[in-house]
Amino acid sequence: MENSKYDVIVGLEIHIQTKTNSKMFCTCPTGYFQKEPNTHVCPVCLGLPGALPVPNKRALELCILMGLATNCDIAPEIHFDRKHYFYPDLPKGYQISQYKKPICSNGHVELSNSTVEIERIHQEEDVAKSTHHIETDTNKEYSLIDYNKSGVPLIEIVTKPCIRSGEQAKEYATRIRQIARYLNISDADMEKGQMRCEPNISVQKKGMWEQKGEEIVPIGKYKLNAKIEIKNIGSITAVEKSINYEVNRLIEALETNKEIIQQTRGWNANKNMTEFQRSKETSDDYRYMAEPDIPIIETSKENIEEISSEIVELPHERINRYMNKHMLSEYDANVLSTDRDVAIFYDNLFIGLDKHLKDTPTSAKLASNCITGTLFAWLNEKDISISKANLDIADLVQWNLALHSKEITKNKAEELLKESLNNNKNLSDLLDNFRKQSEKSAGNLTDIVKDVISQNEKAVKDFKDGNNASVGFLIGQVMQKTQGSADPNEARSILMKELE
Amino acid sequence: MKINTTFLKHIAKLSRIKLSKKELEKFTPQMKTILESVDVLQEVDTTGIKPMKKRLPFSQLREDIAKESLTQEKVLTNANHTEMGLVKVYGKIFDGIEKS
Numbered sequence A: 001m002e003n004s005k006y007d008v009i010v011g012l013e014i015h016i017q018t019k020t021n022s023k024m025f026c027t028c029p030t031g032y033f034q035k036e037p038n039t040h041v042c043p044v045c046l047g048l049p050g051a052l053p054v055p056n057k058r059a060l061e062l063c064i065l066m067g068l069a070t071n072c073d074i075a076p077e078i079h080f081d082r083k084h085y086f087y088p089d090l091p092k093g094y095q096i097s098q099y100k101k102p103i104c105s106n107g108h109v110e111l112s113n114s115t116v117e118i119e120r121i122h123q124e125e126d127v128a129k130s131t132h133h134i135e136t137d138t139n140k141e142y143s144l145i146d147y148n149k150s151g152v153p154l155i156e157i158v159t160k161p162c163i164r165s166g167e168q169a170k171e172y173a174t175r176i177r178q179i180a181r182y183l184n185i186s187d188a189d190m191e192k193g194q195m196r197c198e199p200n201i202s203v204q205k206k207g208m209w210e211q212k213g214e215e216i217v218p219i220g221k222y223k224l225n226a227k228i229e230i231k232n233i234g235s236i237t238a239v240e241k242s243i244n245y246e247v248n249r250l251i252e253a254l255e256t257n258k259e260i261i262q263q264t265r266g267w268n269a270n271k272n273m274t275e276f277q278r279s280k281e282t283s284d285d286y287r288y289m290a291e292p293d294i295p296i297i298e299t300s301k302e303n304i305e306e307i308s309s310e311i312v313e314l315p316h317e318r319i320n321r322y323m324n325k326h327m328l329s330e331y332d333a334n335v336l337s338t339d340r341d342v343a344i345f346y347d348n349l350f351i352g353l354d355k356h357l358k359d360t361p362t363s364a365k366l367a368s369n370c371i372t373g374t375l376f377a378w379l380n381e382k383d384i385s386i387s388k389a390n391l392d393i394a395d396l397v398q399w400n401l402a403l404h405s406k407e408i409t410k411n412k413a414e415e416l417l418k419e420s421l422n423n424n425k426n427l428s429d430l431l432d433n434f435r436k437q438s439e440k441s442a443g444n445l446t447d448i449v450k451d452v453i454s455q456n457e458k459a460v461k462d463f464k465d466g467n468n469a470s471v472g473f474l475i476g477q478v479m480q481k482t483q484g485s486a487d488p489n490e491a492r493s494i495l496m497k498e499l500e
Numbered sequence B: 001m002k003i004n005t006t007f008l009k010h011i012a013k014l015s016r017i018k019l020s021k022k023e024l025e026k027f028t029p030q031m032k033t034i035l036e037s038v039d040v041l042q043e044v045d046t047t048g049i050k051p052m053k054k055r056l057p058f059s060q061l062r063e064d065i066a067k068e069s070l071t072q073e074k075v076l077t078n079a080n081h082t083e084m085g086l087v088k089v090y091g092k093i094f095d096g097i098e099k100s
């Protein structure tokens, strides 16, 4: 999206529902997905007069955890404020949020070749779910409201206006989602509304503006072009697509001298375009005030240290380790790091193998091949996750070692692994059986070869007449009799000797 | 902040209340009196005095344990209209106020 005349200026607000058992300010359960409406509701989240909010410790820990993972400063005191607006999905008439003093501020996230600065991350509560309808007989407009979602913990992550393209916004949103999932802060499923992205976009003439902290200011007499907000983005891909669409639309408007007014637009995923929703001539008037029902919460250094112990190696750190220390390809490193459970599984298998082999790249390659090959194919086919599959690391270590020492052929090894997975059989038992079989057949491989020769006169005659293909058939017969335990190369050499 | 009928109209709009001309004339001076009383309080010199708000150590926050909620029947008791377990409200809700 390079343009010689204009710069693209994007800021991104991401809302994430954090993963707690109970709601932000009451003990109602949070899991509302596909639940009977209005069954996870109490006087607090229904906003009944006199009901008092009691903050959830875990929710605040998760907000701080997100801040620590994105290099934010964590405030020593937590203050809540009331943000007022009237809407049926907000029964109190205000949302408990944070205004001037967010819990986390001044963070940043490193991307593949850029840095995105985070202005703030603050804690708030989700609103109820409302749907809008028109009564057929009376033509009256009405809304239906389910308060199960009201009061679910929500964090808002706000970047500075430092994003310069749809592509960069997409990479950033993907990284935020990955961090949230890695640290078990949220499942961050955009389709389920657990993560929502709202970009604001403007296009300015090159050299006519500068960024001062969180503000874009004009240089000289230049008049800044208005900012556009996009809502209803249902996927990470739509983050990029909607920004690109909007940038093109804005540049076209500027080039044809059309006026741009400050407005909110909605992304229409079916039409792949943004649509006008409403203009924003006046700034929002939420009449913030300090929330009098919640005390100031004091966060000590020890509290923050305890929370920071939950920080695990983040995906991009892991990818670097796999590439630089394990000498895996960028592709393999990415595939293994995407899902934290897969990465942990790989790490364990690698450690098990390296104990025996004491050779990092070899152990890494074996573990990586094992997971991304047969295991992934099988997991995909059965549609189960690696953590739910009944896999034993010690058994897989033995299996890989047998494969590495060429004690077993690749085909036979995969056959055993598939048999173990499909029939829930112990892999080490299958390996033991295989070993017994091969010991038995090793001694009498010559006898088996002799049997095969005497039982397949036609193939033997074909070979002697110069048809080399029949050797393959004869070896196949030998392999079948040894149930695959013989080394095909050894079988071939014995066979050739016997046929001479 | 200048307290006049325009200001009161704005506040009423944000609160989704419709005020007649007569009501505006009646309430504007009342609102003025209330806010002027607050101004008197603000004249008190509070430099060096800590806010009297209660403070709570992080460790004493509520543990994240979910408990039973109200029944759907109870939740809907005060709703004027309901439909399939949902609260039903009439009215045009998209004009004017920006939804968060």
Ligand SMILES: [Zn+2]
Pocket (backbone or CB within 6 Å): A023, A026, A027, A028, A040, A041, A042, A043, A044, A045, A046, A151, B069
């Ligand atoms: Zn509740």
